[in-house]
Amino acid sequence: MEQMYTGTEDLSPLRAVAHNLRTLPKAISLGAAVAGVLTVLIGTFGTGPIIVQAAQAGGLTSDQTASWFFAVLVGSGIYGIYMSLRMRMPLLGAWSTPSTALLVTGLATHTINEAVAAYFIAAILLTIIGAAGLLEKILSVVPRPVTMAMLGGVLFNFGVAIFPAAIKEPAVVLPMIIVFFIGRRYKWRAPIVAAFAIGLLISALVGKAHQPNLNLSIVHPTWITPHFTIGAIFTLSIPLLLMTLTSQYAPGMSVLTGFGYKAPVNRSLVTGGLLSFAGAGFLGSGVNSAAITAAIGAGEHADPDKSRRYTAGVVSGLTYVAFGIFGAAFLGFLGSIPIAMLAAIAGLALMPAIANSTHEALIDPQYREAALVTLMITVSNISAFKLGAPFWGLVGGVIVHQIVIFKRR
Numbered sequence: 001m002e003q004m005y006t007g008t009e010d011l012s013p014l015r016a017v018a019h020n021l022r023t024l025p026k027a028i029s030l031g032a033a034v035a036g037v038l039t040v041l042i043g044t045f046g047t048g049p050i051i052v053q054a055a056q057a058g059g060l061t062s063d064q065t066a067s068w069f070f071a072v073l074v075g076s077g078i079y080g081i082y083m084s085l086r087m088r089m090p091l092l093g094a095w096s097t098p099s100t101a102l103l104v105t106g107l108a109t110h111t112i113n114e115a116v117a118a119y120f121i122a123a124i125l126l127t128i129i130g131a132a133g134l135l136e137k138i139l140s141v142v143p144r145p146v147t148m149a150m151l152g153g154v155l156f157n158f159g160v161a162i163f164p165a166a167i168k169e170p171a172v173v174l175p176m177i178i179v180f181f182i183g184r185r186y187k188w189r190a191p192i193v194a195a196f197a198i199g200l201l202i203s204a205l206v207g208k209a210h211q212p213n214l215n216l217s218i219v220h221p222t223w224i225t226p227h228f229t230i231g232a233i234f235t236l237s238i239p240l241l242l243m244t245l246t247s248q249y250a251p252g253m254s255v256l257t258g259f260g261y262k263a264p265v266n267r268s269l270v271t272g273g274l275l276s277f278a279g280a281g282f283l284g285s286g287v288n289s290a291a292i293t294a295a296i297g298a299g300e301h302a303d304p305d306k307s308r309r310y311t312a313g314v315v316s317g318l319t320y321v322a323f324g325i326f327g328a329a330f331l332g333f334l335g336s337i338p339i340a341m342l343a344a345i346a347g348l349a350l351m352p353a354i355a356n357s358t359h360e361a362l363i364d365p366q367y368r369e370a371a372l373v374t375l376m377i378t379v380s381n382i383s384a385f386k387l388g389a390p391f392w393g394l395v396g397g398v399i400v401h402q403i404v405i406f407k408r409r
Contacts, residue, residue: 004262005306007088017085020310024085028311032090035302036315038190039092039293044073044323044330046192046349047097049342050158052334054100058107058115064283066328067222071284073324075275077317079287083271084313089261090297091268092290092316098243098353100285102154102390105381106236109388110229116280117226118236123276123286125241130269139245145360145367146374146397147246150239150390152357153378159354162347169340172202176341180348189296192349199341208338219327221282235388242394244272244288247353252289259298260306292353370401 008016020027048069055065072095079093107115129138139147166173176199183191203209249272253263268289275287296302297312323330334342361371374397381389 004257005089005260006262007307007310009087009262009264013086016088017082020085020088024311024314027308028315029303029308032297032302032309032312033315035090035297036092036312036317037319038193039094039290039296039312039316040319040323041193042190042293042296043076043094043290043320045196046345047095047100048330048334049346050097050100050104050350052331052342053346054103054107057104058112060107060112060283062328062331063220064112064222064224066219066331068283068285069327069331070219070221070324071279071282072287073320073327075279075284075287075324077320077322077324079271079275079289080313080317080320082317083264083268083289084310084317087264087267088307088310089256089264090294090302090309090311090313091256091264092294092297092313093272093287093320094248094290094293095284096240096244096248096286096288097292097350098151098155098247099240101158101350102236102239102243103285104158105154106388109383110232110236111227112224112283113227114229114232115236115285116224116283117228118232118240119280119283119285120226120277121228121233121237122240122244123273123280125237125273126244126276126286126288127270127273129245130266130271130273133266135245135249135265135269139250142242142394142398143367143370143401144246145362145364145371146394146401147242148357149361149371149374149397150378150393151243151247152354152361153375153393154239154243154390155350155354155357156375156379157381158347158350160347161343162351165340165343165347169208169338171206172199172208172338172341173344175199175202176344176348180351189301192345195348196345199345200337203338203341208341210336217328218325223281224283226281231385231387234391239388239390239394240286244286247357248288248291252291252294255291255294256298259295261298366404367401369404370397373397373400 076093083091180195256263374393378393
């Protein structure tokens with residue numbers, strides 16, 4: 001069996017970063033650089049529209065939305081730069097797409113101050129879990145199919161929104177859908193970027209996109225004072241934490257392991273938790289390891305030499321930081337795009353996650369009934385006692401699972 005690559009795990013953090021930074025110019029390759037930039041394009045153009053939708057649901061100002069982009073983009077960049085240099089592995093940063101999707105409904109029922117408080121709580125819990133090495137124990141408390149059903153339920157409406165958008169703007173959305181699935185069929189590295197590009201081109205040709213207001217000034221982060229409430233903790237903090245663990249860290253670390261790296265799970269959790277805490281007050285919804293884009297930097301197409309692929313994480317991090325500093329320009333660019341196109345790109349970007357989460361939720365007959373109950377409750381978007389549908393979905397799924405197990409016993 002091939003020995004797992006450990007990088008510079010045995011060195012102290014300072015020595016590891018200094019060594020890998022010193023060898024960076026010789027280690028970097030065109031393939032790694034392209035892979036690093038590509039992950040940023042997928043992350044920003046694929047899931048950036050979801051942040052815009054969540055900001056609109058919460059009534060955020062343009063400055064607050066730009067601050068949100070700044071916090072998650074710069075945080076993701078710092079994560080990628082530090083972790084890649086620390087471990088000499090392609091540890092790419094990102095923000096949790098499912099968690100952002102949760103905020104589309106969460107910010108409609110909670111104030112932004114309550115949401116920021118929920119960010120702080122989730123970041124603290126994430127750091128504690130990493131420091132204490134509790135990831136496996138935490139994930140075992142709630143059955144994974146139930147958690148994945150909640151994830152699928154949160155994302156479900158984004159997938160459904162593709163089709164009203166196609167009716168509203170068929171000339172723009174239908175070609176996007178076709179290009180996306182052609183890309184999936186032929187296993188393109190970034191079908192969502194191709195779909196975004198064709199949608200943007202057609203929107204410009206048919207006069208649906210207008211001249212973007214590109215504000216090239218540097219973002220000034222906006223501080224939001226947190227307001228801690230029990231409802232926000234259960235409706236936002238706990239689902240945010242579970243989604244980040246199950247949809248980001250668990251698959252992201254598995255991808256690294258699959259490519260022969262010894263994944264630094266606990267160190268990744270602590271780093272992501274601390275960066276999430278640092279950005280929470282500026283509307284940062286959290287920073288974590290990449291999952292969807294992790295394979296782009298970790299595979300052989302980035303670089304045949306496993307010890308040199310860490311440069312993809314560094315390039316990705318630097319690009320994220322640059323995008324975050326000029327987040328207002330990116331926000332202005334998204335504002336020039338038709339709403340139907342934004343809805344379509346968000347749904348298409350999340351479609352693989354919807355498929356994977358619902359498949360994992362329902363594949364095991366032992367958990368199928370509990371997972372289905374969780375999925376239906378979450379999709380229903382109910383609210384009771386100031387607690388939202390994701391929380392009640394988890395509760396319902398766990399109760400049904402215990403009843404089913406008791407019956408079988």
